[in-house]
Amino acid sequence: RKEVEQDPGPFNVPEGATVAFNCTYSNSASQSFFWYRQDCRKEPKLLMSVYSSGNEDGRFTAQLNRASQYISLLIRDSKLSDSATYLCVVNPPGSYKLIFGSGTRLLVRP
Amino acid sequence: GAGVSQSPSNKVTEKGKDVELRCDPISGHTALYWYRQSLGQGLEFLIYFQGNSAPDKSGLPSDRFSAERTGGSVSTLTIQRTQQEDSAVYLCASSLLGQGDSPLHFGNGTRLTVT
Numbered sequence: 001r002k003e004v005e006q007d008p009g010p011f012n013v014p015e016g017a018t019v020a021f022n023c024t025y026s027n028s029a030s031q032s033f034f035w036y037r038q039d040c041r042k043e044p045k046l047l048m049s050v051y052s053s054g055n056e057d058g059r060f061t062a063q064l065n066r067a068s069q070y071i072s073l074l075i076r077d078s079k080l081s082d083s084a085t086y087l088c089v090v091n092p093p094g095s096y097k098l099i100f101g102s103g104t105r106l107l108v109r110p
Numbered sequence: 111g112a113g114v115s116q117s118p119s120n121k122v123t124e125k126g127k128d129v130e131l132r133c134d135p136i137s138g139h140t141a142l143y144w145y146r147q148s149l150g151q152g153l154e155f156l157i158y159f160q161g162n163s164a165p166d167k168s169g170l171p172s173d174r175f176s177a178e179r180t181g182g183s184v185s186t187l188t189i190q191r192t193q194q195e196d197s198a199v200y201l202c203a204s205s206l207l208g209q210g211d212s213p214l215h216f217g218n219g220t221r222l223t224v225t
Contacts, residue, residue, distance in 0.1 A: 044214075087153070096141065096158055096160065099155065
């Protein structure tokens with residue numbers, strides 16, 4: 001089983017739609033979680049950290065479910081500029097490295 | 111402010127040659143990471159530095175790969191006797207503390223093509 005798994009998509013949604021991605025992780029003791037965004041042929045950039053209590057940043061909401069070992073990202077009122085690949089990132093216990101999922105591709109159409 | 115800088119941005123080399131990739135992290139960031147990303151794939155962890163030492167080299171694919179960091183700043187990733195399967199984008203990232211809870215700041219990457 002991969003350490004971090006994501007549905008590769010693509011998710012093809014109209015502008016204004018709400019879309020949600022899930023990501024599962026294998027190590028239940030993992031401590032830190034992030035969502036990164038990667039545009040085509042660009043480097044990944046931090047979108048948001050994921051806190052145990054859940055957190056929101058504008059149209060974006062991230063949640064952590066430790067019992068089921070998944071994190072989610074909800075995007076409301078999708079914009080064309082949201083089209084990108086969204087990477088789930090997990091820090092396994094006892095390690096300083098961050099493990100990246102393969103990414104979920106989002107396409108927002110006019 | 112200056113971000114993470116990588117050079118060269120593109121490198122084409124013949125199979126069997128050695129290549130050196132350079133990363134200049136954000137000033138003051140103690141942690142430095144190397145990842146690589148093959149076309150259409152996710153990021154593969156290679157090595158992590160805390161200061162000048164590399165406590166985690168677990169991701170280096172073979173002994174043809176090595177990396178060093180000097181002065182707690184610039185890092186070089188060296189690939190000896192390159193193979194076609196080494197073709198990928200090599201991404202360097204730095205973080206303030208490197209304790210796994212600090213976000214990574216990535217450079218633009220070096221696109222390596224082995225012919």
